[in-house]
Amino acid sequence: MFVDTSHLPPKLGNTVHSDPNISSSHIDDDNNNFNARHSSFSAYEANRLSGEGSPMMMSPWNQGSPWSKFDEGNNNSQNNNNNNINGLIGSLVREEGHIYSLATKNDLLYTGSDSKNIRVWKNLKEFAAFKSNSGLVKAIIISGEKIFTGHQDGKVRVWKIQTKNPGTYKRAGTLPSFFDIFKASIKPSNYVEVKRNRSGLWIKHVDAISCLSMDQTRGLLYSASWDRTFKVWNVDNSKCIESVKAHDDAVNSVVTSVEGIVYTGSADGTVKVWQRENTGKHPKHVFVQTLLNQECAVTALVVSKSGSVVYCGSSDGVVNFWEREKQLSHGGVLKGHKLAILCLAAAGNLLLSGSADKTICVWRRDKKSIHTLLSVLSGHNGPVKCLAVEEDKESTETDQKWVVYSGSLDKSVKVWTVSDKAPIITHNNNSDSFCTSSDSNV
Secondary structure (H helix, E strand, O other), X not given: OEOOOOOOOOEOOOOOOOEOOOOOOOOOOOOOOOOOOOOOOOOOOOOOOOOOOOHHHOOOOOOOOOEEEOOHHHOOHHHHHOOOOOEEEEEEEEOOOOEEEEEEEOOEEEEEEOOOEEEEEEOOEEEEEEEOOOOOEEEEEEEOOEEEEEEOOOOEEEEEEEOOEEEEEEEEEEEOOHHHHHHHHOOHHHEEEEEOOEEEXXXXXXXXXXXXXXXXXXXXXXXXXXXXXXXEEEOOOOEEEEEEEOOOOOEEEEEEOHHHEEEEEEXXXXXXXXXXXXXXXXXXXXXXXXXXXXXXXEEEEEEOOOOOEEEEEEOOOEEEEEEHHHOOEEEEEEEOOOOOEEEEEEEOOEEEEEEOOOEEEEEEEOOOOOEEEEEEEEOOOOOEEEEEEEEOOOOOOOOOEEEEXXXXXXXXXXXXXXXXXXXXXXXXXXXXXXXXXXXXXX
């Protein structure tokens, strides 16, 4: 069924610049329930609800139609005037579960939800699906012909595309495998303290996996968990080669960068930097420094493709960033949301931030690391939980365009077109999308 949503254009926000003189800040909002830091750590319990421990994960939003798909055919009047305007392409809704994770590669979109199903989409149509028995799919990452999914039960599941039938996916294993768990359980030295008066195997997460990241060049998979650790896996043999007790609370994000640098962000309010050292049989990660230490939880991290800028989203709705070329000095803050940042994505010179306020901010960074808020994309009826980006086929070196996918707790995935050449269109001050500026000169 096709649904005309031309009455829901994207909101376009005021010009907002980053302030290099502010290290962290709160957005004043009487309705902001996300400023306080809440711990989500506890040893995994099979009967725990998928959203328990994180209030922003709970969703009262529902869609009326079990299936809907949007055709932009009746909404091209703006695009005809300016081909670079940021706006909605289409919307996918399946009355199945809240969308918690997205990944995209080669025109295929993978969606994970709390329905146990991982669905594959192509050209806004369902292309394939595969099912896990573990429930909530909190993270998806793709490497070659393999798809890795992180789950609420603390396990990473590995799926493989069948070369003879691209629409068929079969499970290729679980990290850690049953055999590895059995083998490790024999040695008492493999047990570590995972909670007060409780021990567990170091190769196994004991709480939900929150994030996955891949170092493609080294063949290393990183998994972050609410059990306060991140683990490193060898993709070739599916072995856990290291477990790092990284934070004092749930690890909400882990991202790999150039030259073996790894960043982690936690509900304890810190962002930490780790360096991979390739000495000995297996690489080891050494703590380097703490970039941020604040009261509110760190909810998302992303690094630009070149590794030059690292961004951090927090539960206070603020994005902090640091510049690697300046010895990871603090570059400033970006304030465009009223509620918690739930996800970040980087594409070219653009940063996209998804929030519990149901919107997506599109920021453009110039050569001087000044960030301008190009637009605020609205249309979701629930918090924006995840983002995925792929380069548009019409993109050129002088005019980069991107296809952005946003997953929400309203059970929908929306598809947007975004360009770094998009004009800055402002609202009047009475608009509900007016963004607080952190620069007094704006």
